[in-house]
Amino acid sequence: MSSRPELQAPPEIFYDDTEARKYTSSSRIIEIQAKLSERALELLALPDDGVPRLLLDIGCGSGLSGETLSENGHQWIGLDISQSMLDVALEREVEGDLLLSDMGQGLPLRTGVIDGAISISAIQWLCNADKSSHEPRLRLKAFFGSLYRCLARGAKAAFQVYPENVAQRELILSSAMRAGFAGGVVIDYPHSSKMRKEFVVLTCGPPSISSSVPQGKGQDGESCSDDESSGDEEDQTVCISDRHRPRKKQKVTKKGRTRQWILKRKEKGRRKGNVVPRDTKYTGRKRKARF
Amino acid sequence: MKLLTHNMLTSTVKGVVNGFPLRIEVEKTLEKQVDFSADFLRNLFYKVDWKALVEAAQTMGYAELPEEAPDSTVLESEDFLKKFHYALLELHLEEGNLVCPETGRKFPVTKGIPNMLLHEDEV
Ligand SMILES: C[S@@+](CC[C@H](N)C(=O)[O-])C[C@H]1O[C@@H](n2cnc3c(N)ncnc32)[C@H](O)[C@@H]1O
Numbered sequence: 412m413s414s415r416p417e418l419q420a421p422p423e424i425f426y427d428d429t430e431a432r433k434y435t436s437s438s439r440i441i442e443i444q445a446k447l448s449e450r451a452l453e454l455l456a457l458p459d460d461g462v463p464r465l466l467l468d469i470g471c472g473s474g475l476s477g478e479t480l481s482e483n484g485h486q487w488i489g490l491d492i493s494q495s496m497l498d499v500a501l502e503r504e505v506e507g508d509l510l511l512s513d514m515g516q517g518l519p520l521r522t523g524v525i526d527g528a529i530s531i532s533a534i535q536w537l538c539n540a541d542k543s544s545h546e547p548r549l550r551l552k553a554f555f556g557s558l559y560r561c562l563a564r565g566a567k568a569a570f571q572v573y574p575e576n577v578a579q580r581e582l583i584l585s586s587a588m589r590a591g592f593a594g595g596v597v598i599d600y601p602h603s604s605k606m607r608k609e610f611v612v613l614t615c616g617p618p619s620i621s622s623s624v625p626q627g628k629g630q631d632g633e634s635c636s637d638d639e640s641s642g643d644e645e646d647q648t649v650c651i652s653d654r655h656r657p658r659k660k661q662k663v664t665k666k667g668r669t670r671q672w673i674l675k676r677k678e679k680g681r682r683k684g685n686v687v688p689r690d691t692k693y694t695g696r697k698r699k700a701r702f
Numbered sequence: 703m704k705l706l707t708h709n710m711l712t713s714t715v716k717g718v719v720n721g722f723p724l725r726i727e728v729e730k731t732l733e734k735q736v737d738f739s740a741d742f743l744r745n746l747f748y749k750v751d752w753k754a755l756v757e758a759a760q761t762m763g764y765a766e767l768p769e770e771a772p773d774s775t776v777l778e779s780e781d782f783l784k785k786f787h788y789a790l791l792e793l794h795l796e797e798g799n800l801v802c803p804e805t806g807r808k809f810p811v812t813k814g815i816p817n818m819l820l821h822e823d824e825v
Contacts, residue, residue, distance in 0.1 A: 460741075462742065463739050463745075464742075465706070465710075465746060484737075486706065486791070488707050488710070490818075498813075508706070508707040508814075509815045510816055510818050511816065511818060512818040516819070517714050519713065519714045519721075520710050520712060521711075523749070524710050544822050557714070561710075563749075675737055
């Protein structure tokens, strides 16, 4: 596609039956979305205790992103404004529950019940005014306000976004901060035009030392895009983490992949008729460091 | 729609003060098998609005949950966890409506998906 989908039509029109099917049958897209979702899940920094959580997938589309959550054992609720995308998600029998909902109207969820939220390639849609009644600032406010309320204290949100320009990124971030979130932007592979990906990572909760004294902002005020900051978990400031190393090497633990979980997954595969290695005493064992 | 989702959903129609819980009108229910995780249930137990879950399950024809909010010792009971799991994750509303408790506005559920889109004058 030559131009940004966001500029062509409102999402519920752009993602019609044809586009929804096309989107979900591209193996390239499937692979990219899965990788982005893995990374977003990693950025949620859930406790490493193997306990499945209740997560949100905002702009879940046909379920490509949510599937990663299921594979990691979590329960999720996905919401999307496109009926066609949700229809494809139904066809693909995703395990998450689906809602037809417009995030710009606010999330229809109770206070403090969600353990984390991801959103993959969707939030930038909020920056457009698709109807005369749409005011992006107000829609972002409604969205982030409701997100802040429904997340449990200390829970995080990790959104992979494609802002059209710096102004959009700032608009998204400032709306999040105004709703009470602490956080910033994490950029993976900032020096590669192809692999560069941007994540807004937010933490919900009362101001703590780490969130009330933003690091790296310094005198020049604005985001520290020149700062080769570490991306440290404690570091809640607007910062850029430079990820030169390939992702695979950085990944040490796979959360939630206990032996029990793997056995279940394998059993499921067998039921579907897939060729699955037999279960042995080695299944799901931790590998020695030398691997 | 799982009752887990129902237990988290609220009506956000303009002017509504307490949009929870949404009343369920059942046209069709389904059972879907979901992997059992005691850890998930133990964690979620504290977030569930018990009364809303019991009523929702009853509306869907399942009356095995204790009426009174149990204390956390039940989380050691296999029998309780199984029922909790079933009500929360396996019992699905396939067709019907969710009704806002304050305004009576109906959110239709089609093919298991609640339509929570608001009209412009409801935002
Ligand atoms: C590029 S797709 C990504 C879908 C899915 N997250 C994935 O990774 O495959 C963007 C999705 O955002 C949804 N979307 C756009 N604006 C939305 C809004 N205001 N509320 C809910 N969903 C929206 C679109 O309908 C579309 O399904």
